[in-house]
Amino acid sequence: MTNNPLLQVNKAGISFGGLKAVSEINMELHQGELIGLIGPNGAGKTTTFNLLTGVYTPTEGDITFDGKRLNGLKPYQVTRSGISRTFQNIRLFNELSVLDNVKVAYHSLAKHSILSSILRLPSHFAGEKEMEEKSLEFLKIFQLDKYKDEKAKNLPYGQQRRLEIARALAAGPKLLLLDEPAAGMNPQETHELMELIAFIRKQFNLTILLIEHDMPLVMGICERIYVLDHGQLIAEGTPDVIRNHPKVIEAYLGEEVAE
Amino acid sequence: MKKSKSFWVFLILSALTFGVIQFLMNTGIIDDLYSNMIILMAINIMLAVSLHLVIGITGQFSIGHAGFLAVGAYVSAIVTMKLGLPFFVAILAAGIVAALAGLLVGIPTLRLRGDYLAIATLGFAEIIRIVFLNIDYVGGAAGMQVNRLTTWTWAFVCLFITILVIVNFTNSRHGRAAISIRENEIAADAMGINTTYYKVAAFALGSFFAGVAGALQAHNFYIIQPTNFGFLKSFDILIYVVLGGLGSISGSVIAAVFLTIISTYLQDYPETRMIIYSLVLVIVMLYRPKGLMGTKEITDLFKRKGGNNHDK
Numbered sequence: 001m002t003n004n005p006l007l008q009v010n011k012a013g014i015s016f017g018g019l020k021a022v023s024e025i026n027m028e029l030h031q032g033e034l035i036g037l038i039g040p041n042g043a044g045k046t047t048t049f050n051l052l053t054g055v056y057t058p059t060e061g062d063i064t065f066d067g068k069r070l071n072g073l074k075p076y077q078v079t080r081s082g083i084s085r086t087f088q089n090i091r092l093f094n095e096l097s098v099l100d101n102v103k104v105a106y107h108s109l110a111k112h113s114i115l116s117s118i119l120r121l122p123s124h125f126a127g128e129k130e131m132e133e134k135s136l137e138f139l140k141i142f143q144l145d146k147y148k149d150e151k152a153k154n155l156p157y158g159q160q161r162r163l164e165i166a167r168a169l170a171a172g173p174k175l176l177l178l179d180e181p182a183a184g185m186n187p188q189e190t191h192e193l194m195e196l197i198a199f200i201r202k203q204f205n206l207t208i209l210l211i212e213h214d215m216p217l218v219m220g221i222c223e224r225i226y227v228l229d230h231g232q233l234i235a236e237g238t239p240d241v242i243r244n245h246p247k248v249i250e251a252y253l254g255e256e257v258a259e
Numbered sequence: 260m261k262k263s264k265s266f267w268v269f270l271i272l273s274a275l276t277f278g279v280i281q282f283l284m285n286t287g288i289i290d291d292l293y294s295n296m297i298i299l300m301a302i303n304i305m306l307a308v309s310l311h312l313v314i315g316i317t318g319q320f321s322i323g324h325a326g327f328l329a330v331g332a333y334v335s336a337i338v339t340m341k342l343g344l345p346f347f348v349a350i351l352a353a354g355i356v357a358a359l360a361g362l363l364v365g366i367p368t369l370r371l372r373g374d375y376l377a378i379a380t381l382g383f384a385e386i387i388r389i390v391f392l393n394i395d396y397v398g399g400a401a402g403m404q405v406n407r408l409t410t411w412t413w414a415f416v417c418l419f420i421t422i423l424v425i426v427n428f429t430n431s432r433h434g435r436a437a438i439s440i441r442e443n444e445i446a447a448d449a450m451g452i453n454t455t456y457y458k459v460a461a462f463a464l465g466s467f468f469a470g471v472a473g474a475l476q477a478h479n480f481y482i483i484q485p486t487n488f489g490f491l492k493s494f495d496i497l498i499y500v501v502l503g504g505l506g507s508i509s510g511s512v513i514a515a516v517f518l519t520i521i522s523t524y525l526q527d528y529p530e531t532r533m534i535i536y537s538l539v540l541v542i543v544m545l546y547r548p549k550g551l552m553g554t555k556e557i558t559d560l561f562k563r564k565g566g567n568n569h570d571k
Contacts, residue, residue: 079451093442108451117431
């Protein structure tokens with residue numbers, strides 16, 4: 001590929017006190033790719049996500065996104081520069097309606113000020129109307145519009161996951177990070193999720209990085225896969241390469257006993 | 260547009276309330292004791308609603324609200340009594356200085372969460388009280404004499420503006436941002452909400468109206484003393500918010516009205532006053548553990564009856 005990568009991670013890592021949680025992470029994501037990030041429990045996958053989204057500030061290395069250095073930016077600034085995410089344990093705004101959950105993600109795209117809202121100036125009404133319309137459009141795409149006035153906490157589990165993805169997309173990302181989107185889903189729901197991911201990728205021209213334990217899902221849709229173990233990248237490549245990679249097999253199944 | 264329709268209903272109802280009470284006061288049907296209670300009620304509602312913005316909407320557990328009340332009371336008293344400026348200026352100055360105090364306290368403390376924030380704000384309120392206690396310019400422990408300027412009109416206008424501003428703030432993208440912080444701060448952050456900004460903004464706005472309430476209270480009692488603004492006062496305000504239901508502005512209003520009436524009537528029984536007051540609180544919390552209104556608003560009740568009028 002001739003153009004620059006959308007996301008470039010260069011030897012990034014973080015240590016908590018003396019403990020190196022992840023280190024020497026090198027990644028390159030190009031526009032439009034769908035990449036998987038896998039690894040055994042405790043390998044540092046979610047920590048890597050937290051580094052990318054500004055929850056943690058890397059203690060070493062650089063993260064560059066879309067030509068902009070992300071190190072030290074706060075999470076909301078990272079989101080505004082075009083990376084949004086979902087969470088391993090669902091984090092919806094439970095007491096808010098489904099519609100309002102999506103509206104919150106639209107927050108930084110609307111521009112009316114606190115003063116204009118308090119005084120109910122025309123810019124307030126115009127801004128709120130636009131948010132409402134765009135959010136409804138989004139819910140339609142995700143077939144959640146029939147639940148729009150329902151509180152988020154009252155949705156069934158699978159729909160909550162869906163809503164979380166819808167909300168992340170409403171923030172207008174170029175890169176979407178999905179942290180175990182299929183966790184706790186049955187095979188039918190997982191299948192629908194795979195279709196959904198393929199669909200939104202095309203619809204929104206997205207680059208997606210996903211963490212997942214469900215191997216058929218990862219192998220089925222990802223073009224490339226990064227494998228983490230003990231905080232370090234141990235392999236990278238196409239699903240076929242990863243499936244037969246000796247280090248990956250070792251990480252997951254243990255070392256083969258010498259004859 | 261539906262929004263402006265409900266606004267007009269609110270405006271007309273408010274004007275009616277104001278007119279009727281004013282009429283009853285003029286004709287003497289409501290005597291001094293009760294008109295005093297009604298003004299006190301308005302002040303308490305303002306305090307409850309402003310703290311509701313901080314605790315109920317933004318989810319920041321602040322228990323130092325009496326500190327901002329004290330700032331407003333003293334600043335307004337200085338403006339009218341020492342500088343001889345009109346009451347209107349005093350109210351505005353009280354609000355602005357209290358809001359500045361809110362910013363000053365909020366910026367460093369709002370990064371704390373839960374219990375730690377509560378302790379920090381409580382500490383702040385005590386510092387304010389002790390500062391006033393030791394400034395001779397405002398009378399120290401003996402307190403400061405203040406003219407009685409608060410009328411029902413002033414109280415009502417301030418109350419009206421307080422509720423209007425807080426409701427308008429809440430029902431906008433800014434209010435939703437604040438609620439999202441209450442619901443899940445990490446997710447709010449990840450959705451592009453500048454959480455610190457909104458926490459501080461809500462805190463300052465709440466402090467502003469606490470300051471305004473302080474101005475009204477100071478000019479309602481002839482004298483203000485630091486003891487009026489101890490941490491028990493902070494808890495009184497907290498009780499309005501919790502008893503009304505966290506997150507419900509109408510709940511805060513109802514609880515403030517209800518408890519003001521109870522404590523006024525109980526003044527005839529000073530020995531058992533606090534016992535009965537506490538019992539009422541215990542009973543309410545037993546039967547309505549989420550507060551009188553839960554998270555619902557009084558307008559929700561009409562929506563359901565009216566059928567589809569909540570659709571645009």
